[in-house]
Amino acid sequence: MRTSVLKVRYIVLVCLVAISSLRTSAQSISSSDGKFEIGLGLGPSFFLGDLGGTQGVGKTFVKDVNFPFTKLMKGIFVNYYPAEFVGLRVALNAGHLEGDDAIIDNKGGAERFRKQRNLKFQSKMMEGYAALEFYPTVFFEQYEGLEHKLRPYAVIGFGMFHMNPQGEYIAPNGDKTWVDLKPLRTEGQGMAEYPDRKEYSLWQQEIPMGFGFKYYVKETMYVGFEILHRKTFTDYVDDVSTKYINPALFNTYLTPTEAVMARQLAYRETLANPSQNRPFINSQRGDPTENDAFFSGMLRLGWRINSDNSPNGRARRQLRCPVFY
Numbered sequence: 001m002r003t004s005v006l007k008v009r010y011i012v013l014v015c016l017v018a019i020s021s022l023r024t025s026a027q028s029i030s031s032s033d034g035k036f037e038i039g040l041g042l043g044p045s046f047f048l049g050d051l052g053g054t055q056g057v058g059k060t061f062v063k064d065v066n067f068p069f070t071k072l073m074k075g076i077f078v079n080y081y082p083a084e085f086v087g088l089r090v091a092l093n094a095g096h097l098e099g100d101d102a103i104i105d106n107k108g109g110a111e112r113f114r115k116q117r118n119l120k121f122q123s124k125m126m127e128g129y130a131a132l133e134f135y136p137t138v139f140f141e142q143y144e145g146l147e148h149k150l151r152p153y154a155v156i157g158f159g160m161f162h163m164n165p166q167g168e169y170i171a172p173n174g175d176k177t178w179v180d181l182k183p184l185r186t187e188g189q190g191m192a193e194y195p196d197r198k199e200y201s202l203w204q205q206e207i208p209m210g211f212g213f214k215y216y217v218k219e220t221m222y223v224g225f226e227i228l229h230r231k232t233f234t235d236y237v238d239d240v241s242t243k244y245i246n247p248a249l250f251n252t253y254l255t256p257t258e259a260v261m262a263r264q265l266a267y268r269e270t271l272a273n274p275s276q277n278r279p280f281i282n283s284q285r286g287d288p289t290e291n292d293a294f295f296s297g298m299l300r301l302g303w304r305i306n307s308d309n310s311p312n313g314r315a316r317r318q319l320r321c322p323v324f325y
Contacts (some may be wrong), residue, residue, distance in 0.1 A: 037079040039302030041093065041226075045073040049292035050240040051099030051119055066103050071096040073296045079133070087133035087159070097163070097294055098122045099238050102272070117285070120270040121165045121238045122178065125294075127230075129159020129208050146216040146304075155228070156209045164202055165239040167265040181239040184254065184262040187285065188245040191253055200236040207231040212300070220304045229295040237292035244280045 052066045075093030082088070100120035135153045166178040167186075182202065188194035212226030235241040244267060250259040266285075269276045 030147075034313060035081045035304055037081070037087075037302045037304050039077050039300055040078075041073075041075045041077065041091075041298040041300045043073060043225075043296055043298035044070045045095045045097065045296040046070060047097040047099050047237070047292070047293060047294050049099055049238045049294075050235070050286040050290075051101055051114075051121060051238045052103055064097070069098045069100065070096060073298065075298070077300075077302075079302070085135045085138040087153075088136070089131045089133055089155070090129075090307075091127075091131070091159075092128050093296075094126045095296070096122065096125075097237065099323050113284075116269055116276075118241055118268040118270070119238075119285075121167055121181065121240070123163045123165045123237065125161055125163055127161035127206065127208075129157045129206065130154050131157025131159075131208060146219050146222075149216045150213060151216075152211070152213040154211050155207055155226070156207070159206050159208060160203055161206050161230070161232075162203055163237050165237065167239070169261050169265060170271065179261055179265070180300050181265060182236075184252075184258060184265060186239055186245075186262060186266040187242055188249065191245070191249060193247065194247060195241065200234060204232055204234045204237075206233075210295075212298075214300075214302070222300075224300040224302070226298050226300055227295065228298065230293060232293055233286055235286065235291050237294070240286035242284075242286055242288045243282050244285045248282050249315075298313050 046065045046067075047069065048065070052069065073093055073095030075091055077089055077091035077162070080088045098121065101114050102119050102120065104115040108278040131154045133153050135151050137151060141149065165181045167181050167184075169177050169179045171177065182189075182200065185191060185199075187197060189197045192196070208228050208230050210226060210228035212224055212228075214222045214224040216222040247263045247266065250262040250266075254262055267280060269278075269280070
């Protein structure tokens with residue numbers, strides 16, 4: 001009996017020491033307190049490039065957003081938090097980008113040249129990136145746990161995206177077909193006559209950057225919203241960048257069928273105005289001084305999957321006695 005009492009006292013003592021130790025460690029933030037989150041994102045995306053836009057000179061900024069071409073982007077993400085104020089994110093998103101000069105409202109300013117140009121494109125887009133999140137308000141929070149907390153954050157990262165710009169070809173019988181633009185070399189990419197115009201890759205680098213907020217509905221689930229801009233390093237998301245080439249060169253580098261498509265898709269002014277007959281070779285087609293960009297506004301839903309950060313959850317862990325074998 002005395003032996004049993006001693007064992008009980010020993011176990012109680014060990015539990016008290018363990019509780020004290022866990023309470024002390026819980027007061028600090030360390031990498032051992034890391035947590036994972038998984039989630040889904042859904043929301044509109046917008047293209048910012050040479051095509052479409054509003055009045056004046058075109059810019060890769062929100063001024064030239066054409067809301068009728070709002071497209072849906074969706075994605076998944078995984079976050080790891082070595083500390084509550086910083087997160088590491090890996091994300092995959094898929095969407096669609098589109099631009100069309102025909103949508104421009106011609107007020108007689110610089111936009112009239114883009115309206116007259118009459119180019120259009122669409123492209124499926126898929127991206128993957130890694131990013132760093134920073135939560136500045138964590139240092140000012142007044143209570144423990146996550147439930148009902150609102151956390152704004154900033155995010156920046158690096159990634160890759162895949163594009164495939166297509167143009168709408170109108171056949172002699174009136175049928176319309178979307179065709180891939182890169183193989184048609186619409187601005188002389190890869191042609192010996194234009195050695196400075198290299199063929200572009202359909203895989204491109206990006207720098208995603210933006211801000212958002214999370215609201216924790218409960219300890220393990222949150223809803224949020226995020227604006228994420230993508231700075232790219234290419235001007236060919238829409239297959240438009242520099243000057244018109246001599247259309248006779250298409251016969252040299254392309255098949256007869258491709259050459260017919262390329263001539264129409266490289267110069268579309270006569271489709272909007274059949275009487276148009278201006279010299280266009282070597283005149284401006286796009287703006288090579290501004291790379292293309294795009295951004296999204298995503299509603300996000302996430303779950304913490306490996307940790308209950310509530311005070312009650314920590315108390316349960318602290319009161320758990322060690323197991324002896």
